[in-house]
Amino acid sequence: MPTDSPSARPLLPQNPDLDHLRGQARTLQRAVRGGDADAARRVLAHGLATEALTLSSAQLVVAREHGFPSWPKLKHHLDTITRYRWDPADAKADTSAEPPADRFARLACLSYTDADGPDRWDEAARLLAEHSALVDRSPWAAAAAADLDALRRHLAADPATATRRGGPNGWTPLFHLVYSRLQRTDWPGQGDPLGCARLLLGAGADPHEGYLWHGLPTPFTLLTGAFGAGELGPERQPGHPDSLALARLLLDAGADPSDGQTLYNRMFGSDDSHLRLLFEYGLGQGDGGVWKARLGDALDTPQEMLRGQLGWAVNHRLGARVRLLTEHGVDVRTPLADGRTPAERARRNGDPELVAYLVAHGAETPAPDPVEALLGAALAGDATEVAALCAAHPTAAAGARAARPSAMVWAAAHDGPGAMRILAELGFDVNALGRSDIPSDQPWETALHRAAGDGDVASVRLLLELGADPAIRDRRFDGTALDWARHFGHGAVEAALLELVKREEREE
Structure with missing residues (x-):
């Protein structure tokens, strides 16, 4: 079966609700009984009869449409989500009345929301400096501060603290420890994350601990927190300063190395240190461990x-x-x-x-295909090979444009001016909308948006020369290329785009 997804298969939204899904089934049942042709096709697609459609049959259709073989399997999955779901706090909420210990623990830790970033950790460090005793009021704050002596005092007073969820996030102390990024700042103190981790694991902390962020099925585990990274980049969602050592402690304690969220979060960069360590402990082997047993087919196999x-x-x-x-x-x-x-x-x-x-290393040599070969040569910037392929296959350029109409977007993100010039000469639309994170023609942004967002002045100037339209708005954020340049703080790109606008105004 073809597979290429770093995330789980079921198509449930964030925080799925069983009552809402029941409502979908009832709506489907009524639509079929009312003669709705589209509803009938949905039922027939799963080999079920439309005559006198029962609610249980409608529920089966809904379950299968969301990637589950049966309604009971879907319900079991939602029960698991309810148990392990975690919803991050609203970053815009008024927290002025929050106790300092809770506020500190929340600010110190990654939440995997847009609120993450150095400003929060700096604020946490200032709060700790002003209220140094807060680590004695909260074991979760002590863990976020990696204060070994304070944690020892908490465990001496109550050994069950090692496994107790609490604090502003409802996490265990070990979770606060590995998700904390306080040591990314100049904070007043010398924390001992490794000592704290050994203490908590020795006191019974669960190395498999995790939560389902907004109810989505790939768990954020302790390993996920230790390795860090993610969609917001290494500045706002970095790994823990002791990530490899912390991860090794967790793996030695039994954490499963086939950690899907870790793999996803770390795949955006080129650093493979996490993979080398995880392979050392059996990444890709076994049955998926505790979380696969909990989530079943909702989670990819290793x-x-x-x-x-x-x-x-x-x-x-x-x-x-x-x-x-x-x-x-x-x-x-x-x-x-x-x-x-x-x-x-x-x-x-x-x-x-x-x-x-x-x-x-064992792959079959790709079968001859002039269209695929032309696309590859163009994106590689190989003008000589492009010319040879076009001469030998006069229709290949048209086929390439039809096969990948937004190739210019991909080239702007990955290949540079040489490839973009070649694509323009082949007749590719410089203003086509596509995706730059994966090779997809899904209409997200233009090549000019991508180059502006990357701060690539040379590519911006080339695209403008090739006829890129700076007035086009992207489909996700409704912004122009100039908006992208301003959002990412690329002053040189902003100047180049404003220069074009002023020139056009003068010509008018």
């Missing part, structure tokens, strides 16, 4: 997790990661989610060296 990592690494030309995954036995032959093998996808993305590596 092998599927690594296939997702391979797909991402191939897409983003992370050759060292592809080699590391291949060396540890990850399947490089089976097609990924788009039906292409890793080697075929590497060719399409303009990475001939990676194609050669994959073929040398």
Whole structure:
């Protein structure tokens, strides 16, 4: 089965609600009985009869549409979510009445929301400096501060503290410890995260501890917190300063190395230290451990997790990661989610060296395909090969434009001016909307948006020369390329775009 997803399969939204899903089933039942053709097709697609559709049959359809084989399986999954769900606090809420210990513990820790960042940790450090005794009032604050002596006092007074959830996040002390980023600041004190971790694990803290962020099925575990990283980047969601040592302690204590959220959060960068450590402890092997038993098919298997990592690494030309995954036995032959093998996808993305590596390590040589070859040569900036392919296959350029209309967006993010010039000469639309994080034609942003967001002045100027329209708004944030430049603080790009606007105004 093609697989390429770093996240779980079921299609449930954040914080799914059983009553809401029951309502969907009742609505479907009424629609079918009322003669609605689309509703009937949904039922027939699952091999069920539409005549006198029962509520249980409608519930089965809803369950299957959300990736579950039955309604009881869906209900069991929602029960598990209810037990482990965690919703981060509203960053805009008024916390003026919050006790200092709670406020400190909340500010010190990553929440995986837009509120994360150095400003919060700096504020936590100032709060600790002003209220140094707060670590004695709260074991969760003591853990966030990595204050070993304070934690010892809390455990001496009540040994059950090691496993008790509390504080502003409703987490155990060990969770506060590994999610804290206080030591990323100049804070008054010398915390001992490793000593605290050993103390808490020795007192019975669970190395499998985790929560389901907004009820989504991939758990945020202790390992996730130790390794850090994520969609907001290394400045706002960094790893713990002692990430590898903390992770090793957790793995020695029994944490499962096949941690899907860790793999997802860390895949955006090029650092593979987390993978090397996790492979040392059996990443990709076994049955998925405690969380797979809890979540069942809602969670990828360890092998599927690594296939997702391979797909991402191939897409983003992370050759060292592809080699590391291949060396540890990850399947490089089976097609990924788009039906292409890793080697075929590497060719399409303009990475001939990676194609050669994959073929040398067991992948089949991609079958001749002038359209795919032309796309790859264009994105690789190989003008000579592009010319040869166009001469030999006169219709290949039209096929390439039809196969990947937003290639210019991908080139702006990954390939640079050479590839963009070639694509423009081949007739690709410089204003096409697409995605730059994955090779998809989903209409998110233009190449100019991407270049402006990256602060790439040379690419911005080239795109404007090629006819990019700075007035186009992206489909996610409704912003222009100038808005993107301002949001990311790229003054040089902003100046280049304003120069064009002023020139056009003068010409008018």
